[in-house]
Amino acid sequence: MTTINAALAHALHLLRQDMLGYLDAVEFLTSEDDTDDDTVLAVARTEVPRLVAALRGTVTAxxxxxxxxxxxxxxxxxxxxxxxxxxxxxxxxxxxxxxxxxxxxxxxxxxxxx
Ligand SMILES: [Zn+2]
Structure with a gap:
């Protein structure tokens, strides 16, 4: 069985944290009651296409x-x-x-x- 070294494990952890942090930010900015509608619309317009592309890429692969x-x-x-x-x-x-x-x-x- 192959194990990954500590540096690679840390890099993979940071990649995962970066992706989950992005998703948390998008979710927060589009679902909180105290976020104004203009912010929700701006975030949705920029981030929904990215999320669709990520899912479309997964389904395509x-x-x-x-x-x-x-x-x-x-x-x-x-x-x-x-x-x-x-x-x-x-x-x-x-x-x-x-x-x-x-x-x-x-x-x-x-x-x-x-
Ligand atoms: Zn598969």
Whole structure:
């Protein structure tokens, strides 16, 4: 098993914190009752396209090949053979679930916020 060194682990932690911090900021600026409508509109206009692009990129990457296997998921050992997840893979299933029920992310993954 390969382990990552401390510097790489720290860099990955900072990347994750940066992404979750961005999401927290967008959520705060668009959902707080004391945020004025102009701010909500300005943040929505600039950030919703970014969020759509991020999700669209994920959905585009995690598509089925001609065998019905996900092209976005890395190959893993399945029943002694190297194979890929069937589509819809866990990434797509989670994305669809959270699109339909956004609040479910906080019970499913309580570490989703900083
Ligand atoms: Zn996938």
């Amino acid at each position: 995690h598509r089925a090949d001609h065998h019905g296997l996900c092209l976005g998921c890395p190959a893993t050992w399945i029943d002694g053979r190297l194979g890929r997840e069937a589509w819809p893979c866990p990434t797509i299933e989670r994305a669809q679930r959270f699109l339909k029920d956004p609040d479910s992310i906080y019970s499913a993954t309580p570490y989703a916020r900083l």
